[in-house]
């Protein structure tokens with residue numbers, strides 16, 4: 001079994017966090033041909049997205065589906081809350097992050113190079129991010145510290161991954177959206193957890209390196 005992923009990919013990082021929390025060591029490999037756009041990778045995964053789990057002749061995309069598959073297969077510690085409502089809340093929040101927060105954030109990637117920036121596009125993505133974060137605040141467990149209670153789940157991994165980018169794009173793109181107090185508490189809990197702290201720090205450095213150069217006025 002292995003995971004096809006790339007170090008800089010947001011969703012690959014999300015899955016790496018989950019694997020750390022599960023204490024599941026699964027080999028990571030880059031997509032064949034080095035890119036998820038390669039023809040060789042399309043043969044493995046027609047959806048063309050990473051991360052992709054390959055388990056013998058079975059492949060699976062979608063980070064949440066992969067984490068749930070590993071949970072159901074008894075690989076590593078379970079990540080999903082035992083309580084029915086907390087488990088459902090975790091799924092709901094993870095979908096909100098996947099379908100609202102991250103897609104709004106993703107719109108900003110085309111705005112990173114100063115030469116290609118459109119202030120109106122940045123403002124509209126910022127507004128979508130703000131709305132998604134406001135919604136998240138209403139869904140997150142008010143007692144925390146994690147998204148759905150006292151243990152980290154799917155939503156915490158996705159939230160930490162998108163928040164890693166948002167905090168680093170705020171200043172250069174002049175964004176006004178900020179994660180709310182409940183989300184900040186969940187992100188802090190993942191960032192301080194001894195199982196995930198190193199992964200969070202390494203990913204932050206990767207993003208910083210990736211942004212250097214791309215943010216320069218000549219980029």
Ligand SMILES: N[C@@H](CCC(=O)N[C@@H](CS)C(=O)NCC(=O)O)C(=O)O
Nearest residue numbers: 009010011048049050051062063064
């Ligand atoms: N919802 C998917 C999103 C995966 C995703 O969009 N991954 C990005 C890299 S971070 C990707 O593969 N993009 C390539 C593409 O969409 O063509 C998941 O949870 O795995």
